[in-house]
Amino acid sequence: MSARLVVACALALAAAASTPAAAQEPTTVRGAWFGGGLGTASARVNCDICTTDRNGGLSGYLTGGMRLVPGLHAGAELGGWFDNTDGVSQRLVLYGASLWWHPQLDRRWFLKGGLGLMRYHAGTDAPNDEPLNASTAALQLGGGYDFRAAPKLWFTPFANLIVTSSGNLTSGNTVVTDASFSMLQLGAGLAWR
Amino acid sequence: MSRTAFFLPLFAAAATAACSSESSVNPADATPSRAFGIWKPGTHESCTQEQHDAYAAVGPDGKLYPTWHPPTGSGGCSFGHEHGRDPHGSKLYGDAGGLPFGVANEALAISDPANPRDEDHVGHKVEWENGIDLQFSGAGSAIFTGKCDVLTKLHQGTHSKDAFTNNLHELVYHIKCSDGTEMHVTMLTAIGTPGEFVRSCDRSVHVTAGTPTPANSPDGGGFRAIPDRTCIEQYLLVPPGQQSNYFSALHETWETSNSLRRADGHTLAFFNPYFQVRLPSRFHDPALAPVVGRPIDVCYEVTPSGEQASGGACEESTAGGQVAGMTFDDPNSAFNGAGHFVDINANRLSNGDGPEVWYTDAFGRNGQTAPFAGSIRQRLSKLDNEIGVDAGGPVIGNNRNYAGPGVHAPN
Numbered sequence: 102m103s104a105r106l107v108v109a110c111a112l113a114l115a116a117a118a119s120t121p122a123a124a125q126e127p128t129t130v131r132g133a134w135f136g137g138g139l140g141t142a143s144a145r146v147n148c149d150i151c152t153t154d155r156n157g158g159l160s161g162y163l164t165g166g167m168r169l170v171p172g173l174h175a176g177a178e179l180g181g182w183f184d185n186t187d188g189v190s191q192r193l194v195l196y197g198a199s200l201w202w203h204p205q206l207d208r209r210w211f212l213k214g215g216l217g218l219m220r221y222h223a224g225t226d227a228p229n230d231e232p233l234n235a236s237t238a239a240l241q242l243g244g245g246y247d248f249r250a251a252p253k254l255w256f257t258p259f260a261n262l263i264v265t266s267s268g269n270l271t272s273g274n275t276v277v278t279d280a281s282f283s284m285l286q287l288g289a290g291l292a293w294r
Numbered sequence: 295m296s297r298t299a300f301f302l303p304l305f306a307a308a309a310t311a312a313c314s315s316e317s318s319v320n321p322a323d324a325t326p327s328r329a330f331g332i333w334k335p336g337t338h339e340s341c342t343q344e345q346h347d348a349y350a351a352v353g354p355d356g357k358l359y360p361t362w363h364p365p366t367g368s369g370g371c372s373f374g375h376e377h378g379r380d381p382h383g384s385k386l387y388g389d390a391g392g393l394p395f396g397v398a399n400e401a402l403a404i405s406d407p408a409n410p411r412d413e414d415h416v417g418h419k420v421e422w423e424n425g426i427d428l429q430f431s432g433a434g435s436a437i438f439t440g441k442c443d444v445l446t447k448l449h450q451g452t453h454s455k456d457a458f459t460n461n462l463h464e465l466v467y468h469i470k471c472s473d474g475t476e477m478h479v480t481m482l483t484a485i486g487t488p489g490e491f492v493r494s495c496d497r498s499v500h501v502t503a504g505t506p507t508p509a510n511s512p513d514g515g516g517f518r519a520i521p522d523r524t525c526i527e528q529y530l531l532v533p534p535g536q537q538s539n540y541f542s543a544l545h546e547t548w549e550t551s552n553s554l555r556r557a558d559g560h561t562l563a564f565f566n567p568y569f570q571v572r573l574p575s576r577f578h579d580p581a582l583a584p585v586v587g588r589p590i591d592v593c594y595e596v597t598p599s600g601e602q603a604s605g606g607a608c609e610e611s612t613a614g615g616q617v618a619g620m621t622f623d624d625p626n627s628a629f630n631g632a633g634h635f636v637d638i639n640a641n642r643l644s645n646g647d648g649p650e651v652w653y654t655d656a657f658g659r660n661g662q663t664a665p666f667a668g669s670i671r672q673r674l675s676k677l678d679n680e681i682g683v684d685a686g687g688p689v690i691g692n693n694r695n696y697a698g699p700g701v702h703a704p705n
Binding site for chain 1: 431434438472
């Protein structure tokens with residue numbers, strides 16, 4: 102079974118187990134929280150000689166933080182995207198800090214924004230192949246919806262768009278300049294708070 | 295044929311050459327180069343030398359050179375040889391200055407008159423393709439892409455003993471890619487070691503073949519893989535009931551490795567296309583004089599143990615053995631070297647500081663910004679395109695065969 106199918110099944114089961122939105126309590130609880138999620142993502146490397154194709158792959162995140170004020174959470178986040186096609190493995194890893202904002206305290210939907218550092222790596226198993234690497238500043242925008250799955254457990258479908266600034270894509274001592282990255286994530290997570 | 299029709303190709307070709315090479319020289323007044331006018335019709339050719347020499351281009355030095363022409367001339371006459379793909383369809387034809395043949399040979403004769411390298415006419419082979427996809431190696435294959443137009447010409451004679459010893463051959467190479475890579479190069483490429491070649495069916499074997507021309511030919515990278523009698527005995531002459539392996543027996547690969555270098559040794563450009571030929575009309579045979587074996591002769595050979603050529607080009611050429619005594623230069627022989635193609639490989643530039651025009655010697659060395667005696671004008675884009683992963687091109691021309699009407703060895 103493919104990784105994407107596993108993710109899809111897990112999301113479907115989690116959604117089925119969660120409480121319907123209309124019967125749930127506001128999500129803006131107090132204190133610390135942490136969570137993680139899985140999904141799929143479409144990523145693209147942009148540069149003068151880069152293909153315009155987007156590349157699908159497995160995506161996920163781990164996060165944790167504190168409530169700042171009612172309706173506003175802050176947290177640190179580690180997100181990633183992984184793909185292995187035709188012997189080339191690629192990954193994008195985001196080290197970020199984000200804010201989750203529930204504009205209406207009695208509603209479950211939220212918006213998310215954050216900043217961070219995105220690292221890209223592409224390589225093969227061949228010993229003579231130099232990998233490609235890059236590190237760039239990243240901006241994340243997204244949103245989602247909280248379903249209460251248990252008293253302190255929340256199930257959250259989400260969508261995120263992460264774009265980066267331009268940076269150098271290096272391989273050994275050589276460089277492709279003005280390379281940037283974009284990633285569109287779709288998935289679902291669980292949060293304990 | 296009317297006089298107008300006769301001279302029309304000359305004026306058309308010359309006018310095109312004059313315009314594209316930005317030359318102000320009137321072709322009618324141009325001094326013939328060493329390469330011009332050396333082809334003479336043989337017994338199998340119905341075109342005249344005048345018809346042939348009507349296909350001419352004025353080179354960057356203002357001299358008159360032969361250039362590409364079709365295998366047949368006006369009125370359907372035959373030149374008996376081919377020069378590969380008609381370059382007029384290439385997007386880079388305008389950069390090729392009419393594609394003169396022999397400019398690098400001419401330059402060497404000026405810079406080193408005691409050691410010239412002259413090549414026959416029929417060996418000039420043109421290949422081109424527009425819009426080829428670059429192929430990146432390793433991790434780059436996942437994300438990098440690019441398209442190029444390429445037009446190239448190598449003197450690759452596969453009918454005589456010339457390439458057994460001689461590693462210097464004129465190469466013209468034009469490439470323009472979507473990443474800004476651009477090269478317009480003419481040079482004498484040194485392919486492998488002078489005086490020897492490598493056995494095509496076992497490249498670990500270096501066959502010493504004699505003294506090269508010129509005697510001071512420099513060593514080059516790459517190699518010339520040429521079949522010899524061993525390959526014939528191993529793959530063409532087979533026991534009864536078996537099929538000959540023509541690809542292994544008669545397949546030439548000339549793997550070039552070319553650099554343009556500044557006077558201080560810095561490599562401005564590197565490119566290494568491989569030029570391949572199916573069914574050449576020669577192989578190396580030291581038991582024969584002048585060390586040239588003819589595949590068509592092998593078609594009639596039966597060894598004491600009953601081995602002989604079977605199927606393929608021998609059967610096609612001799613109508614299954616019904617045509618006896620066919621000679622190597624018979625237009626019906628399939629061993630004519632007209633199946634040639636090119637592997638486009640790496641194209642690296644280290645010319646970020648420019649300029650775009652360099653003048654080098656005939657071997658692509660001693661690059662300077664001003665012309666000097668025996669120099670060749672080269673054009674490179676102002677670019678460093680080293681990205682850490684190798685990028686190459688595909689094979690071009692593999693699906694083509696240039697054996698037109700009347701084409702035969704020597705070709």
